[in-house]
Each structure stands twice: as C-alpha cells, then as structure tokens.
Amino acid sequence: MTSFSPTITLRSTRSRALLLSVLSVGLLFSAASCSDDDDNDAAPSLPETVAFTQANLFPEGVQYDAKNTRYYVSSQTAGTVGQVKDDGTYSVFAENAALVSSIGMNLDEGRSRLLVAVSDPGYNTQRTSAATLRKLARLAIFNSDNGQLISTTDLGGLRPTQNHFANDIAVDAQGNAYVTDSFSPIIYKVDAQGVASIFLENAQLAAPAGMFGLNGIVYHPDGYLLVAKSDEGALFKVPISNPASFTKVSISQDLKGADGMLLQDNTTLQVVTNAQAKVYRLTTANAWGAATLSGTFSTPPQYPTTLARRSGADSYVLYSNLNALQANQPVSVFTIARVRF
Template sequence: MRVPFHPAFRPHRTRALLLLALSGSLLFSATSCSDDNDNDSSPSLPETVAFTQANLYPEGVQYDAKNSRYLVSSQTAGTVGQVKDDGTYTAFAENAVLVSTIGMNLDESRNRLLVAVSDPGYNKERTSAATLRKLARLAIFNRDNGQLQSTVDLGSLRPTLNHFANDIAVDGQGNAYVTDSFSPIIYKVDAQGTAGVFLENAQLAAPAGMFGLNGIVFHPDGYLLVAKSDEGAIFKVPLNNPAAFTKVAISQDLKGADGMLLQDNNTLQVVTNAQAKVYRLTTTNAWGAATVTGTFSTPPQYPTTLARREGADSYVLYSNLNALQASQNPPVSVFTIARVRF
C-alpha cells in the first residue's frame, strides 16, 4: 500500500501508518484463509492423541468432557479403556460379560455409558462356540466409576441368526437403538431395559461374511440415520414408523461406511474405513438427499468412528483393525485419535 506524502506527516508517523496498514492486510488475509476449515473453534485442543496398548484394537470412541478423557473399546481385550490427552491409557471397565467391545454411546444426561458387545473371535480368552458370530449384547456402565449396571441379551431375540452388535444411538427419552451387522436388524432397548426388534427388513441384509448395518445416530426431529457398510448407503428411519425407512440420496460412494457423528441437524460426518476418509455431508431437505461438503483423508490405519469434543470439533479413531484381520505379528501397539480437519 502506498501512502501519499503530506508535509504534516513526519517520517515516524509514516512508518507507523505503513505498519498498521500492513498488519491489517495480513489479518484480513489470515481470516480469509480459515474459511476452508470450520474446526478452529478450539485451537488449543491437541491435533492427535497417541496411546500405547499392545494388541488393543479399539473400534469405538467417545469423549467424556466431565472427566477429561476418551473412552475406547477393544475387540481383543473385551474391556473399556480411558485415554488422557497425554496418551496415558488405563482400564475403565472390566467384566466377564465383555467379549469384544465395539461401538459405544456416552449418555451424559443419564450418566451412563452404553457398550455394544459381540464376538468376532478376536478375544482368545473369552470367545466360545456358543458366542462366536452369535453374540449381540448391550452393556450399561456408570459413566463415572465404570461399574456395570445392567446387560441386555439382544441375540436371543433371533436365536437362529448370526449377530454382531455394532453401534448405538440414544433418543431423548433414553431409548437405545443398536445395529446388528450380521442380521438386518435394529434393536430397541427402552430406559427400563426391555429389549425388542425395532426394525427387521431383508433390504438391510448384507452378503455372508460382510458387514451390513453399522453406524447409527439419533436426529432430534424424530428419526435415525443408519449406515450400511457393504452398500455404502445411509438410511433414514422414522421412530414412529420404522418400516417406512428410506435411503438418503447421495452421489458419493460411501462404501465401508462405519461410525457417524451428527455435527448439527443438517450436517453429518461419516467415517469410511475402506476409503480411509471422513466425509462431511450436508442436507437441505431433512435428509431426503445430501451432498459432500468436505473430505478428511486419514492414514491407511482403518478409521472406524468419531467422538465429539468441545462443540463442533470431532476426532476420528484409527483402529488398525485391518492389521488385526490380517493377523499381523507383532500386533499394533500404538493407536491414534486425530482431530478432523475438513
């Protein structure tokens, strides 16, 4: 910027004005550059949290702001662990009913942690012929001390089918909805612990050996959004008439869709582990259709799901489940929770 000379201007005043103009220009430039990133609301948050726990292979993650920790599951240890920002890992909940812990939901208003429990065969100490690919259980813990409050057997509702309880959503009344990846079923467990089949439909089935229904979130307008991994689709399921579910029209291939996070009523984040990406989807018609408005690429470490932290910020868990599925030896020992940046 050129400042015209004027006799009343002294040299030091001219330099001051030049510095002021320059700093203002730089400030405007920096502000403009941040428009591509809507995750700057809490710049002091860590970009990554890495923790060491050999052979853990966590699939689910939640952030507990009250206790300043992440809660993580484990497909191999059948525990729920807690991770601090400095990477310290300690056990949060341990119980014999936990074979493999999968997705979780931190129901803050009721001070409880809901955990989906399955048996894919990776916990060598607890897997059995009776539970292998047959187990679907909901375990509910006290959010503060990790004490087991109750368990609900979901697989027994359809005892002849294969089961894999995967993810959990909770509505405003405390009803929990649990997806089954091996059967075309969404279960409902009310606040009193009574379980039933909320939705069962052959359209939601997956080929043998593949994962079908997966991530699930509750929308405050009275419906669920549910991911189907093998198809790369998202379904909208009304709570008052689940049989009237519809597929959300999305042009993007979401093959491998896993965990999801509802950022706001019109914005959904979806992890696709097969693509090593997190997609941000936006709707203008109440999830009749959606478009991709952001993409976050992750390392090829099999991202699975997301945790909300400090408002709009979200973190994705790198589970490395691909290494577990390949029987990698030695097993992975360091796992990462990373801040999502679109």
C-alpha cells in the same frame, strides 16, 4: 457582568490536561492488564492427535467425556473399556465378564451412562466360544463416572438362529437405545428399563454372508435415525414413529465401507469410511431426504472406524488398525486424530 481571572483559568486548563494524561496512562495499563488476563484465561488449544500405547488393544469405538477430560475406547481383543487422557495415558475404565469384544459405544451424559455394544468376532481368545462366535449381540451399560456395570441385555436371543454382530448405538431423548446388527438386518431397541425388542427388521437391510451390513447409527432430534449400511455404501433415514417406512438418503458420494457417524448439527453429518480411509462431511437441505458432500478428511491407511465429538464442531476420529488385526499383525500404538476438513 460576570468577571473572571485569567490566572485561575490557565491553572484549571493545566489541571485538566494533567488529569487526562494520568487517566490515559491508567487506561493503557488497564487494557494491557485485561489483555494479559484474557491470554491467561484462554482455553488451551485442542491436541491434533492423541497417541496411546496398549499392545494389541484394537479399539473400534471411541467417545469423549468432557466432564472428566478423557476418551473412552473399546477393544476387540480384551474384555475391557479403556480411558485415555490427552497425554496418551491409558488405563482400564471398566472390565467385566459380559464384555467379550466391546465394539461401538454411546456416552449418555445426562444419565451418566456409557452404553457398549458387545459381540464376538473371535479376537478375544480368552472369552470367545463356539456358543458366542458370530452369534453374540449384547448391550452393556456402565456408570460413566466410576465404570460400575449397571445392566446387560441380550439382543441376539431375539433371533437365536441367526448370526449376529452388535455394532453401534444411538440414544434418543427418552433414553431408549437403538443398536445395529451387522450380520442380521436388524435394529434393536432397548428401552430405559432394559427391555429389548426388534425395532426394525427388513431383508432390504441384509448384507451378503461374511460382509458387514448395518453399521453406524445416530439419533436426529426431529425424531428419526440415520443409519449407515457398509456393504452398500448407503445411508438410511428411519422414523422412530414408523420404522417400517424407512427411506434411502439420496447421495452422489459413494459411502462404501461406511462405519461410525457423528451428527455435527441437524443438517450436517460426518461419516467414517474405513475402506476408503476417509471422513466425509455431508449436508442436507431437505431433512435428509438427500445430502451432498461438503468436506473430506483423508486418514492414514489405519482403518478409521468412528468419531467422537470434543467440543462444538470439533470431532476426532479413531485409527483402529483393525486391518492389522485381521492380518494377524501386532500393533502397540493407536491414535485418536482431530478431523480437519
């Protein structure tokens, strides 16, 4: 028969209680410490707006460079591409004689390229000319780290007798660029070696003289382009493998004045409509055969033009104030605003 000492048992019980008490206090301090660390390590909140001052810049394009925490902005009046930090600091990122008016842009992060659509609407008084006014369509590519010019490719020369306005750019997985022409019913293709060709040309994509036709363009990873047509307020799906078989996406929402776009995910598209001062969110259930409206963000009447992805589903819209430029009214402060559906 086993014997035991009541005194030893009591001391053992008290020791266990003391040990548990110490451990509990330690865990509380540890949890509090972890909580503090979590707070310190939390990512800073995204700004609601980024306002920057650059007199009469009138930017139409915007892209966000996560690696260098900056926005790129184009300019219809200056032969530059600018960079803007979250605190509103503006500086010139790239300047080149090839830039008359810089319009839409596409940041090809994997290849360290910033692609810029170049046109001449006549607003850069230092560089416009009779030879280029409403005739110029060009693709300029810069190193996205240092702003050095990599290449320029003439597009308008493929159809020298027509009017041209290179507007927006999409890039596919192979590095091919697709550029919309707002004054001719053309989508150009520029391959990774810089060779330009007519990817799609069709009279159904034409706009009346003096109006903007083809505009925003995005590449879908399933192998097609989504393209906005401003004057018609329409969206088209263009297969990469057979562009002539393009179809109109069935949408009940009027997209009149459709401009830049952002593919949020494979089934969600954000579309800026400058004429309506809106950003529309569209969703599809049948691979963009049709789409429905799933959200609307209203902007001030400052001619919103296009979007930049900041992180995940967070997007920012550029207020270009091009309506003031067209009315010959000066503007000094421009805004990049977070989209809230």
